[in-house]
Amino acid sequence: MKQPDLRWMRREYSLSRVVMENTLVGTCMGLLVGLLLRGCLPQLNQINLDWVIFILIGMIIGLLSGFERKRQAQMEKKKNLLEKEVRESRGALVTTEDRYKNLFDNANDVIMVLDSDGRFVEVNGKFRDILGYEAAEWLGRSFYDLITAACRDVAIKNYWETLKGGAPRFELDAVHAGGSTINLACANSPVRDREGEVIGAMIIARDISESKNLEELQNRFISHASHELRTPLTAMREFASLLIDGVAGELNEDQKKYLERVEANIDRLARIIDNLLLMSQAEQEKIVLDKRQLDFGEVLAQVKEDYQAAAAKKRQDLTLNLGEEMPRILFDPDRVIQVLINLLGNAMKFTPDGGRIELGARRDGASLVAWVKDNGVGIKSEDHERIFDRFQQIRDGHKFGRKGAGLGLAISREIIRLHRGEMWVESEVGQGSTFYFSLPITQAPKVLLVDDDPDLVEMYKDFLTPYHYRVITAYNGEEAIRKAVAEVPDLVVLDIVMPRMNGYEVMGRLRESQTTCGIRVVILTGYGLDEKRLAAYGDRAIPALRKPVSMNEFVKVVQGELEKREEELLEGEKAGE
Amino acid sequence: MSENRNLVLVVDDEEDLVIALKARFQSAGYEVEVARDGLEALRKARTLDPDVIILDVMLPKMDGFKVCRMLKFDNRYSRIPVLMLSARGQEVDQEMGKKVGADDYMVKPFDSAKLMSRVKELLGN
Numbered sequence: 001m002k003q004p005d006l007r008w009m010r011r012e013y014s015l016s017r018v019v020m021e022n023t024l025v026g027t028c029m030g031l032l033v034g035l036l037l038r039g040c041l042p043q044l045n046q047i048n049l050d051w052v053i054f055i056l057i058g059m060i061i062g063l064l065s066g067f068e069r070k071r072q073a074q075m076e077k078k079k080n081l082l083e084k085e086v087r088e089s090r091g092a093l094v095t096t097e098d099r100y101k102n103l104f105d106n107a108n109d110v111i112m113v114l115d116s117d118g119r120f121v122e123v124n125g126k127f128r129d130i131l132g133y134e135a136a137e138w139l140g141r142s143f144y145d146l147i148t149a150a151c152r153d154v155a156i157k158n159y160w161e162t163l164k165g166g167a168p169r170f171e172l173d174a175v176h177a178g179g180s181t182i183n184l185a186c187a188n189s190p191v192r193d194r195e196g197e198v199i200g201a202m203i204i205a206r207d208i209s210e211s212k213n214l215e216e217l218q219n220r221f222i223s224h225a226s227h228e229l230r231t232p233l234t235a236m237r238e239f240a241s242l243l244i245d246g247v248a249g250e251l252n253e254d255q256k257k258y259l260e261r262v263e264a265n266i267d268r269l270a271r272i273i274d275n276l277l278l279m280s281q282a283e284q285e286k287i288v289l290d291k292r293q294l295d296f297g298e299v300l301a302q303v304k305e306d307y308q309a310a311a312a313k314k315r316q317d318l319t320l321n322l323g324e325e326m327p328r329i330l331f332d333p334d335r336v337i338q339v340l341i342n343l344l345g346n347a348m349k350f351t352p353d354g355g356r357i358e359l360g361a362r363r364d365g366a367s368l369v370a371w372v373k374d375n376g377v378g379i380k381s382e383d384h385e386r387i388f389d390r391f392q393q394i395r396d397g398h399k400f401g402r403k404g405a406g407l408g409l410a411i412s413r414e415i416i417r418l419h420r421g422e423m424w425v426e427s428e429v430g431q432g433s434t435f436y437f438s439l440p441i442t443q444a445p446k447v448l449l450v451d452d453d454p455d456l457v458e459m460y461k462d463f464l465t466p467y468h469y470r471v472i473t474a475y476n477g478e479e480a481i482r483k484a485v486a487e488v489p490d491l492v493v494l495d496i497v498m499p500r501m502n503g504y505e506v507m508g509r510l511r512e513s514q515t516t517c518g519i520r521v522v523i524l525t526g527y528g529l530d531e532k533r534l535a536a537y538g539d540r541a542i543p544a545l546r547k548p549v550s551m552n553e554f555v556k557v558v559q560g561e562l563e564k565r566e567e568e569l570l571e572g573e574k575a576g577e
Numbered sequence: 578m579s580e581n582r583n584l585v586l587v588v589d590d591e592e593d594l595v596i597a598l599k600a601r602f603q604s605a606g607y608e609v610e611v612a613r614d615g616l617e618a619l620r621k622a623r624t625l626d627p628d629v630i631i632l633d634v635m636l637p638k639m640d641g642f643k644v645c646r647m648l649k650f651d652n653r654y655s656r657i658p659v660l661m662l663s664a665r666g667q668e669v670d671q672e673m674g675k676k677v678g679a680d681d682y683m684v685k686p687f688d689s690a691k692l693m694s695r696v697k698e699l700l701g702n
Contacts, residue, residue, distance in 0.1 A: 227635070230664040231591055234685040238597035241689040247604040270686050290672075466672045 022069065026062020030054040110184070110205040113191060118143045118159055121200060130207050132177030143203075148173040148181060162188040162201040171208070183212040222280040226273045233273075237266045264310075271345070274338065275407040282414045289332040289418055292468045293444045296361055296368055297326035299333055303340045304359050307348070315354045323362030330442045335415045339423075342408035343372040343435045350433070351376030367421070367438040375432035384425050388413045412437075420570070440570070445562045446470040446487060450480040450506070451495040451524065460493060463551045464558065477501025481509050484516050490565045491558065496525040507542075518568070520561045524549065583700055584608045586627035588618040588644070589662070590636055598631065601689060615639025622648055627657060629699050631692075632679075634663040642677045649678030658699035662687065 033054055104111060105125040113122040119142055123135045131146070143159075144152055151172035158168040167189045174182045184205040191200040240263045242248060244256055251259070281287045304320045311318035340359070347357045351374040361370040379387065388409050413423045416437045427433035447469045449460045457473050464471055472487055474480040477498055484492060492510070496503035503523060510516040523544040543557050585607045587598045595611055602609045610625055612618035614637040622630060622644075630648075634641040641661060648654045661674045664685040674682040681695050 227664045230685045232593075234664065234687070235591060235593035235597055237686040238594060238601065238689060242597060242600050242604075245604070245689075247600055266686060466675055 020066075022062040022066030023059050024062065026058040026060070026065070027055055028058070029061070030056070030058020033058070107204075108206075110203075110207075112143065112203045112205065113200060114143050114159075114203065115200045116163060116198070130205075131174060131182060146174050148175055158186070158188055159201060162190050163198050165190055165198060174205075181209075182207055183209045219280055222277060226277045229273050230270065233266055233270055237263060237270075240266065271341070272407070275342075275411050278338075278411050278415075279407055282411065287335075287414070287418060289335060290466070290468075291330045291332050291444070293328050293330050294333055295326060295328050296331070296370070296439070297322045299337060300340070300359055300361055300370065303337060303344065307341075307344055311348060311357065314348060314351075316348060316351060317356045319356070319358050321358050321360035323360075325363055326361065327363060327368065327441050329368055329439055330444050331419055331439055332415075336419070336439070339412040339415050339437065340370075340372070342412045346408065347372050347374040347376065347433070347435075350374065363441070364438070367440050369436055369438045371434050371436045373432065373434040378429040378431050379425065379427040379433055380429055381427075384427065387425070388423070420566075442566070444468055444470050445491065445565070446472065446489040447558065447562075448472050448474060448480065448483055448487070448489040448492045450474045450477075450492060450498075450503075452476055452498040453495075456495075460554065463554050467555070467559075469562075477503070477506045480506050481516075484510055484519060485513065488515055489519060491520045491522065491561050493522045493524060493558065496523055518565075520565050522557055522561055582606065582608045583628040584610060584625065585696070586610045586612060586618070586621055586625065586630045588612045588615075588631065588636065588641070589633040590614060591633075601693070605693060613637075615641065615644045618644050619647060622654060622657065629696055630657060630659045631696075632659055632661050634661060642673050645674075645679050646677040660692075660695060660699060 031051075031054065107124060107126060110126045110130050111124040112120060112127065115121050119140055120138045123138065125135075127133065127135050127138075138146070144155060147155055154170055154172055158170050161168045167187070169185070169187045171183065171185050174184050176182050185208045186203050186205045189202050189204075190198040191202050193199045240259050243251065244259045244263065278287065300322065301320060304318060308318055344357070344359070351357060356375045358371075358373040360373065361368060363369075416423045416439070420440050421438040423435070423437040425433055425435050447464065449457050449471060450473075451457045451460070452475055454475060457475065461471050461473065472483055472489060474483050478501055480492065480494070483489075492506075494503045494506060503525075507521055510519055510521070521542055523542055524547060525544055526547040543561065545553060545557060585602045587595060587602070587609055588611075589595050589598070590613050595613070599609045599611065610621055610627060612621045616638045618630070618632065618636070618641075619639065621627075632641045632645060636644070641663075645659050645661065648657060648659065655678070658680045659678070660681040660683065661679040662683050662685055663674070680699055683692060683695070
């Protein structure tokens with residue numbers, strides 16, 4: 001049962017009471033005034049109109065004043081209520097601010113607020129905990145003083161992006177108060193004023209030194225272990241091979257056969273170690289390809305030659321099927337041979353004695369497609385992708401181990417992917433398998449080195465020797481332009497300060513021409529950079545190397561720019577199709 | 578024939594591998610000298626004038642890269658072919674090998690037949 005709401009009655013009651021009281025008082029007042037005005041001479045039997053008027057006026061005044069009092073009371077109440085509300089919300093505001101301050105100071109990550117020049121405006125408590133500095137000593141100082149010199153470019157680039165409204169994530173190394181290096185994973189976000197203008201940036205940085213160290217430790221461990229494992233294997237293999245070759249006296253057939261098994265298993269173990277090492281490098285993106293311009297057909301023939309004997313032992317028919325026109329392409333022979341050996345090893349293992357295995361390659365448009373085909377047991381279609389998955393294999397290591405596909409396929413696909421190719425399988429159970437991979441048909445990149453000091457040009461050339469680029473040189477601006485137009489290199493490494501025509505002018509001229517405007521440029525300079533002139537070269541960032549430049553830095557920048565150029569060319573091809 | 582036998586200097590600190598390589602080269606008709614650390618290698622290379630050097634990378638006293646560089650940058654010995662053997666299969670090593678002027682480079686464990694044919698090639702040059 002719902003209770004009737006009685007509040008309105010109370011309110012009406014209180015309202016009418018106030019009015020009644022006032023009306024009563026008003027009436028009495030009217031009477032009193034009437035009496036006074038009559039000079040206190042009452043003629044009680046006579047009902048005078050005056051009386052009525054006085055009483056009425058009194059009543060009206062009373063009524064009005066009653067309403068007025070009521071209104072004032074209500075206003076008073078409202079005011080009190082409002083004041084109370086304001087008081088309460090002010091309290092709430094204080095606690096919200098406290099809460100945010102708390103969050104800011106006790107966050108797990110370092111939070112830094114910087115102005116548009118990259119100077120510290122505010123930092124939280126973690127700043128001291130992780131970096132070891134007192135916050136006060138850094139306020140007003142530049143963020144770039146906090147980080148290692150090597151990371152400055154990364155930091156500046158990302159800071160600019162943030163000021164433009166972006167929210168980049170990146171890693172950099174900061175210098176701890178104690179001198180050690182702290183690896184930070186940073187997330188930037190712009191700080192805006194009331195109008196929405198970006199006036200600075202907030203950087204949330206997480207200390208990832210520990211995981212970095214672990215990664216490094218793991219890498220070192222694997223590299224070390226692989227070395228330690230190889231040494232005894234080498235001696236074992238050599239002794240087995242000496243015995244097989246009859247250096248210590250003739251062996252009978254069985255003795256020889258068994259020793260050959262020993263040798264084959266040592267080779268297998270060595271390959272597993274290779275794959276382990278490669279995988280650890282792949283996980284840390286440390287595989288560096290040593291690409292060369294070679295005849296792929298020759299490489300394939302060599303691999304076939306090496307495995308002919310092993311196939312013959314299983315009475316397997318190993319054949320080579322090469323397309324008519326085999327282009328010379330750019331690839332890392334050691335790595336691609338490793339892929340071929342992995343595929344061939346699997347094929348031989350899963351093909352019964354007396355089976356057929358074919359190594360082949362042909363040109364297919366802008367790519368070269370190679371394959372290893374067998375008529376062995378085949379692979380279920382639901383496993384066609386899974387066999388390339390290294391995590392799957394690690395988890396089901398045992399199962400896959402029995403099936404035979406080890407880490408080899410994951411590594412092989414990774415190597416081909418690094419070559420910007422693809423790897424896939426076509427197979428049916430009982431019908432055999434064909435593993436394919438493609439490699440793009442590309443030429444060795446061409447690099448133009450420009451410096452007016454011939455010794456420096458020679459040195460830069462030496463830096464690049466191991467990478468098999470086509471290197472051309474120029475010793476002044478005019479020569480540089482002439483050669484750039486004639487040869488259209490992929491990259492120009494350009495000194496800025498040269499007599500007659502300086503590097504900026506060379507860049508300008510390169511940009512004007514249709515043929516040369518796509519060439520990437522790396523700047524060499526002993527002085528500060530004229531940012532405006534660099535910007536005039538286009539929307540592309542121009543990397544600058546400060547002299548004297550170290551080999552590692554030089555090679556890293558050149559390789560990075562050539563990769564970008566390759567990507568641009570590939571995109572251009574795709575767009576052109 | 579015997580005075581024309583080629584001299585191989587095998588440099589490795591792994592005794593087992595030294596024994597095996599020695600047997601291998603001797604059975605193939607080579608004369609073999611052995612050095613077990615970098616300094617000994619340098620000394621023997623200079624005094625014995627070998628026809629080819631099989632040089633390990635990780636050696637006591639002076640590593641193989643340094644030994645190779647000191648020989649290759651010295652006009653008197655730079656013509657002696659050097660084949661480097663390394664248990665490390667990393668790119669850096671091969672690059673280093675090239676940089677210090679090694680004539681060939683093989684990763685351990687190696688195929689003996691390949692090693693022998695490469696040595697033959699180096700001697701042919």
